[in-house]
Amino acid sequence: MDGREEITDSPDAWVARHIRRYVETSGRARPGMNDLLLTTRGRKSGKLRRTALLHVRDGDRYVLVASNRGADRHPAWYLNLTANPDVTLQVGPKTFPATARTATPDERPRLWALVVAAMPSYQDYQEATDREIPVVVVDRARREQP
Template sequence: MTDTIHDNPTPWVADHIRRFEETGGRPRPGVADLLLTTRGRRSGLLRRTALAYVRDGDAYVLTASNAGADRHPAWYLNLLVTPEVTLQVGAATLPATARPATAAESARLWPAVVAAMPSYADYRTATTREIPLVLVTPTG
């Protein structure tokens, strides 16, 4: 992905991205986070956002919570169309493939996700939609 990358315009997310870059990917205190770049499903542009994660073997587990909104986040919809993504974890940039977790994987992983970010439990009760978990596995 060599095109221009467009950062998430939401102010608090943009602040996370800026901090991530300024610190060389140093995580926020108490939170494992990364930058995810997807290809826009309609625009074709590269879109970057900051997300918390937990690990499951080689995979990074992301939560498509959208802060409990009744719609999926754009990054999730983008990777459903184009699962080839880029991760920035710490100082490393990794090509990866993303896929929604199966129901069984989600049931197994949800407790670890909530342990890492307790606010996800609140988001889950704030919406009627199922909050998807996404497994992102580096390919390089």
């Protein structure tokens, strides 16, 4: 993701409007909310795709939830990052490369409790579907040594 490629925002009109407000306000579109922008590479198209998500912090890591509002299928952004874990995050005014992965079975219970404490509706989403909602851990990409 070199910054010169065109980025396609979410096809969901509400999310696309939120992304525009987020970019225009350097992340202050919804004060008090832990929003970020996640850019993935489309697993089929190869194009850059951007969505807005809530997150919690776990130390230096960002934790995301692939809830898809309790739908019976994973969100496209999650499928994209499982195919290519190199992503870009925008948190407030800062944009940086990162690497995403699904939390391990050992990590998931603690991280799930962390995100449900921050946003109890995730538990409602889990109860609405038979799939286990993935928890995603995102770390800043390490800079390569010269």
